[in-house]
Amino acid sequence: MSLLAVERLSVAFPGQVAVRDASFAIEAGETLALVGESGCGKSVTAFSVMRLLPPNARVTSGRILFEGTDLLAEPPAGMRRIRGKRISLIQQEPMTSLNPVLSIGAQIVEVLRRHEKLSRRAARARATELLDLVSIPDAHRRVDDYPHNLSGGMRQRVMIAMAVACGPKLLIADEPTTALDVTTQAQVLDLLDDLRHRLGMAVLLITHDLGVVAQWADRIAVMYAGRIVEKASIGPFFAEPLHPYSRGLLGARVDVDTDEHYLANRLSEIPGSVGSAAGEQGCPFAPRCPVAQAACRQAPPPLLELDAVDTGARAVACPVSVAQTGGRHAAAVG
Amino acid sequence: MSAPDLSNAAPPAVAALADVGNRAAPRKGRRLRAFVRNPTFVAGVAILGFFVLLALFAGVLCPGDPQDIVGAPVLWPGEDAEFPLGTDSLGRDVLGRLVYGARASLLVGISAAAIGLAIGMVVGSLAGFFGGWIDGLLTRLIELFQTTPTFLLVVVIVAIREPSLQTIALAIGLASWPTVARLVRAQFRSLRESDFVMAARSLGYSRTRIIVQEILPNALPPVIVAASVMIANAILTEAGLSFLNMRDPNVVSWGGMIGDGRDQLRTAWFLTALPGVAIAFAVLSLNLVGDGLNEILNPRSDQ
Structure with a gap:
């Protein structure tokens, strides 16, 4: 049985259909890249797995089986127990995805205490470990920093730390590196790949960058x-x-190898x-x-x-x- | 040979520099400095602090009941050393009444603002977060309150019940919440679409938690600014009510003193002028604090 099986999923917005009959499966521990240009329905597909579609979107047909249970039939409370605990999401914009008024440590502690029975002290220790895990230097000191003290790459690492905090089985990364510069991009993707092996989770990587796909994905689905x-x-x-x-x-x-250049040929x-x-x-x-x-x-x-x-x-x-x-x-x- | 020495000496210094940059303390210090450096804010806090001290230590500064008749009626300020600000038409000490009046005015102002803030924040955050028919319903409610003149509404509520300090505070609070509600609603409407709220939802937080812990703290800065102006308005409204004799007869308030002095306006104008000046300064100080907070809390004013 696949970890996640999306079967004939269709999602419609008023006046248009965003996803038609999409089916794909992700096995435990693998990285599936969902590729396509802007507006082709990649993010909508991902957000329907999390059941976080905008209020005017409707899933018109299909099933989303996660470890055998249909997420589309899950009650809201059950879905909240799955989100962040067994399926996590990393968003595109690290600059705005962290709450600006809370320290990063507090935000990680919050996730841990939401899903696991941990004392404040234990959660804080875990938060520091997690920051260390995502290679934030001086984690024990950084834990009280606020998001505005961190660069984009660092913030994305914090987002990753929050996403993997409760050991999810599936991580959905919605263009996790689009907002980062190229050198940071490689570091963040390497980190994701490393964490995937260490924590044994599957990754649904949404991207429009085929270079990223070639280097970090096991399988690809083109939309x-x-x-x-x-x-x-x-x-x-x-x-x-x-x-x-x-x-x-x-x-x-x-x-690079084919020696093409826009000055030489179209x-x-x-x-x-x-x-x-x-x-x-x-x-x-x-x-x-x-x-x-x-x-x-x-x-x-x-x-x-x-x-x-x-x-x-x-x-x-x-x-x-x-x-x-x-x-x-x-x-x-x- | 000097190179090794240098390399030995450098790391601690560099580490210390990094340390200073990373610690939370200097950041808080910077915030504090921003407050101190803002002249409007400092002036407002100084005046307000003066009134707060008067209110807190009224019993020490002027022992005895301010309602007691202690001297000859209508003594002008300076006429009798025992009553530096004179006495009113009943022979009550004006200074003592001013000091105790600060207590009533600030108390009504703060509790009315607190009531207004509480109602306004609940209504505004529910309307802004949920949208749809909840928003429609609550917005109509807000508009209903806004179409009624504030002062008239307060007068009606106080007239229905006993004019005690509690009733007055409640009435002003009930009449002033729509402003806060609209402010909070607008904040919530923009913040609920933000990425960190989506991130919070993707982490499995409940809606209550998202409203209280994620959105509300981010929505607060303009509300804090509005709160200081609300206190000022509440003090003014209370003064207006007292002037119209809708006041607690057992409590001295500035508005009440103005009302009492009205009959002597031509012969002893200081009876109206002194509490008037007190009200003006209290309201001014709260507005200055509000302006200062606005500048400090506004992220765009962060050089």
């Missing part, structure tokens, strides 16, 4: 306009992306914009797709599970590219 269009393990995905959108994303990367890009998916009957990517056929515009293609033993679970929502690579991947309609 486009609210649908998951491709799921794969990291190795096979980067070796051979199947969905035309994934290919476009990988093609748009600038690689960087490759995906034509059009995600906005063209609005009102599309068929495949949402069809208007921008180089291999689109007439059939693509009729009905959205289902996610086809590929039967490939050596590559692990792999699925792609593009019959055209499956047919093209049909020799190597025997498709089984899932």
